[in-house]
Amino acid sequence: MSLAEFLSGIDHLLGVGIPMALFSILSAVIVLLLFAMPVGGFCTYLERKVAADFQERIGPNRVGPIGLLQFFADGIKMFLKEDSISKNADRWIYNFAPSLVMAGSFGAFAAVPFSAYIIGADLDIGVFYAMALGSLVSLGVLLGAWSSDNKWSLIGGMRGAAQIVSYEIPLGLSVLSIITVCGTMSMHQLVAQQAWPTHGGEGHFWNVFHNPFLFMNFFIYFTAALAECNRTPFDLPEAESELVSGFNTEFSGMRFGLYALSEFADVILFACIATTIFLGGWHVPFFNLQSLNVGLTVGELDLNPLVQSVLMIGVFLFKVSVLVFVVMWLRWTLPRLRVDQLMNLCWKYLIPIAFFNLIGAALWTWAFNGRGMLQLLGQVLGVY
Amino acid sequence: MAGLATHLPAYLIFSAMLFSFGLIAALGRRSTIGIFMGVELMLNGAGLNFVAFQTLRAGVIANDNWLHGHIFALFVIILAAIEAAVALAIVLRTFGTRQTIEADRADELRG
Amino acid sequence: MTLVDVFVAFCFLLGGVAAFFTAFHPNILYAAIALIGSLVSVAGLYGALGADFLAAAQLIIYVGGILIVILFAVMMSEDIYKRRFFQDAKKFVVPAVAAAVTFAGFAKITLSANWSNATKPDFEPTARAMGWALVGPYALVFQYVVVVLLSGLIGAVVIARPAVKMRQLDEELEKMGED
Numbered sequence: 001m002s003l004a005e006f007l008s009g010i011d012h013l014l015g016v017g018i019p020m021a022l023f024s025i026l027s028a029v030i031v032l033l034l035f036a037m038p039v040g041g042f043c044t045y046l047e048r049k050v051a052a053d054f055q056e057r058i059g060p061n062r063v064g065p066i067g068l069l070q071f072f073a074d075g076i077k078m079f080l081k082e083d084s085i086s087k088n089a090d091r092w093i094y095n096f097a098p099s100l101v102m103a104g105s106f107g108a109f110a111a112v113p114f115s116a117y118i119i120g121a122d123l124d125i126g127v128f129y130a131m132a133l134g135s136l137v138s139l140g141v142l143l144g145a146w147s148s149d150n151k152w153s154l155i156g157g158m159r160g161a162a163q164i165v166s167y168e169i170p171l172g173l174s175v176l177s178i179i180t181v182c183g184t185m186s187m188h189q190l191v192a193q194q195a196w197p198t199h200g201g202e203g204h205f206w207n208v209f210h211n212p213f214l215f216m217n218f219f220i221y222f223t224a225a226l227a228e229c230n231r232t233p234f235d236l237p238e239a240e241s242e243l244v245s246g247f248n249t250e251f252s253g254m255r256f257g258l259y260a261l262s263e264f265a266d267v268i269l270f271a272c273i274a275t276t277i278f279l280g281g282w283h284v285p286f287f288n289l290q291s292l293n294v295g296l297t298v299g300e301l302d303l304n305p306l307v308q309s310v311l312m313i314g315v316f317l318f319k320v321s322v323l324v325f326v327v328m329w330l331r332w333t334l335p336r337l338r339v340d341q342l343m344n345l346c347w348k349y350l351i352p353i354a355f356f357n358l359i360g361a362a363l364w365t366w367a368f369n370g371r372g373m374l375q376l377l378g379q380v381l382g383v384y
Numbered sequence: 385m386a387g388l389a390t391h392l393p394a395y396l397i398f399s400a401m402l403f404s405f406g407l408i409a410a411l412g413r414r415s416t417i418g419i420f421m422g423v424e425l426m427l428n429g430a431g432l433n434f435v436a437f438q439t440l441r442a443g444v445i446a447n448d449n450w451l452h453g454h455i456f457a458l459f460v461i462i463l464a465a466i467e468a469a470v471a472l473a474i475v476l477r478t479f480g481t482r483q484t485i486e487a488d489r490a491d492e493l494r495g
Numbered sequence: 496m497t498l499v500d501v502f503v504a505f506c507f508l509l510g511g512v513a514a515f516f517t518a519f520h521p522n523i524l525y526a527a528i529a530l531i532g533s534l535v536s537v538a539g540l541y542g543a544l545g546a547d548f549l550a551a552a553q554l555i556i557y558v559g560g561i562l563i564v565i566l567f568a569v570m571m572s573e574d575i576y577k578r579r580f581f582q583d584a585k586k587f588v589v590p591a592v593a594a595a596v597t598f599a600g601f602a603k604i605t606l607s608a609n610w611s612n613a614t615k616p617d618f619e620p621t622a623r624a625m626g627w628a629l630v631g632p633y634a635l636v637f638q639y640v641v642v643v644l645l646s647g648l649i650g651a652v653v654i655a656r657p658a659v660k661m662r663q664l665d666e667e668l669e670k671m672g673e674d
Contacts, residue, residue: 093528124620125547132551135559139531142566146524158570161563168559185622389499389543392610398507398540400601402533404594405514411590415523417568421530424561425514428537439544450628454546454621455636461549461556462640466647468561472568473655479572 041071043264054332078257090147097144098258104136105265112272113187115312126187138164148250156246160237166346171224173354174217177361191281204372206280213360218278225270232331271323282312395436402429416485431457510536545618
């Protein structure tokens with residue numbers, strides 16, 4: 001599906017003219033924000049709880065049961081805080097930069113397949129689209145840092161932009177190896193290919209178990225994604241011990257809230273993409289959820305897709321939350337890297353390994369005709 | 385405004401406009417980076433032309449479906465990326481030796 | 496009138512205004528930010544023309560790469576805390592006339608031609624077809640671009656090396672010559 005097709009599709013769907021179509025797009029955006037905001041907010045709560053567990057503290061426990069409503073309190077605090085702008089700040093860019101970051105991290109959610117039936121837009125270039133929108137984030141970080149007229153901010157922003165641009169290369173290479181193996185960039189088809197192998201030869205199970213090269217590339221993707229989201233051990237742009245708070249030092253109130261939220265949204269987005277392209281999306285071992293038949297009907301309506309969707313979303317979100325937990329776990333376990341170590345890791349280790357894996361994955365696909373390890377094992381054992 | 389999306393002259397005029405503004409920046413800006421931004425605008429105008437012709441005139445121009453216009457626009461983007469890398473290197477070098485990046489002031493070789 | 500038409504009109508408007516500011520804004524940093532608008536609008540037009548792969552490539556390479564490099568160059572080479580990267584208006588007179596003449600020429604050619612036999616576009620996904628073209632009729636050009644890219648990157652690294660290292664390199668080369 002191309003963009004023009006997507007837009008004219010909306011036209012056909014509504015058939016009620018421009019104002020209605022624009023209204024529907026607006027409502028989709030609002031729904032997306034209503035989904036992303038609480039999830040991002042809940043992540044801040046989760047982060048504090050995980051941190052507390054690692055440091056043997058209790059963590060937030062006052063607002064609501066076991067502190068579950070803490071993020072509401074945080075959000076209200078953010079909204080009510082005085083919105084201070086330093087005197088020499090560049091107002092236009094200062095107001096504009098946080099929204100760039102937001103657009104980058106929230107817009108990409110449109111291509112995430114939560115189930116076989118629920119996906120914002122099954123674009124033909126899904127993965128590429130998500131990565132392209134993600135590149136807006138570095139621009140927002142750099143501009144926000146510059147506009148706040150603070151040297152710490154600027155150093156943080158420079159680090160952030162350099163880091164994101166550098167780590168986009170191993171990230172892109174590991175995604176490219178997936179595209180080489182699967183032969184498609186559409187998120188929906190990528191997931192469909194990762195079903196449990198059956199007699200017809202359909203599906204090669206999760207891409208991470210397709211061949212050893214993709215297995216290695218999963219970890220390269222994860223490392224690069226950590227750096228893309230500015231998470232520890234790669235959180236140099238906001239290193240508290242050196243740069244006060246890095247690129248968002250001068251931001252207060254809801255503008256800071258937007259930066260904090262979109263950081264979590266970024267983490268969730270990269271976890272979603274990792275789940276989709278490496279961990280099989282909503283697929284589980286031994287069973288294909290899409291062939292599930294509970295035989296429930298309400299009148300004419302078949303309830304199967306609904307039941308399947310609920311299960312698929314559950315599986316998908318479970319995998320995503322495991323990845324997000326690992327990200328938080330790493331934050332409270334590993335110390336921060338130095339700048340030179342960061343660049344060394346990217347250019348001297350990750351990129352050559354990713355190149356090697358890309359060639360390896362291509363050779364594997366050529367040698368075994370696109371079949372994965374599990375399929376080959378099944379053939380050797382004569383299971384199918 | 386009906387049919388604007390498939391109206392070839394609109395795209396051509398727009399890309400000519402991008403090219404012209406790029407020309408102004410490339411000729412008129414004093415800073416090397418400003419000149420470079422002008423060149424980027426001109427390249428974008430050219431790339432848009434290629435794609436517009438490919439999509440809206442392909443059946444008239446060529447009888448194969450190799451997407452020639454898209455490939456050319458892709459090459460334009462790649463070459464612009466190389467240009468950016470080299471330009472950044474030159475700008476940093478110039479700034480390191482002269483403490484300015486104004487194109488007028490790099491005139492040591494003028495006779 | 497469809498939604499695509501509105502989208503295209505919006506892109507034209509955004510791109511035109513942004514290109515104007517890129518050319519004329521006295522502050523080079525604001526010009527760079529206006530360039531974001533032009534590049535994003537061109538990406539949008541690529542999308543509306545059915546070139547979805549190119550639209551994403553435009554975003555990821557131009558906005559995520561080249562613009563960052565431009566902003567880096569501005570921030571590292573100009574004295575940003577004194578904000579002295581300004582431009583005088585007089586310099587623009589001759590280029591503006593030249594550009595106006597160029598634009599008039601383009602517009603005259605465009606409007607005087609007969610475009611009535613334009614084909615109806617079909618919006619097939621393009622990524623696969625482009626891939627085949629790159630290893631088919633354009634394989635040699637593709638390799639050429641790869642070589643240019645590599646040599647450009649090496650050249651950039653060599654140019655941007657710190658001066659001290661360049662001197663060391665010269666001395667080492669001289670020593671090698673003496674040996």
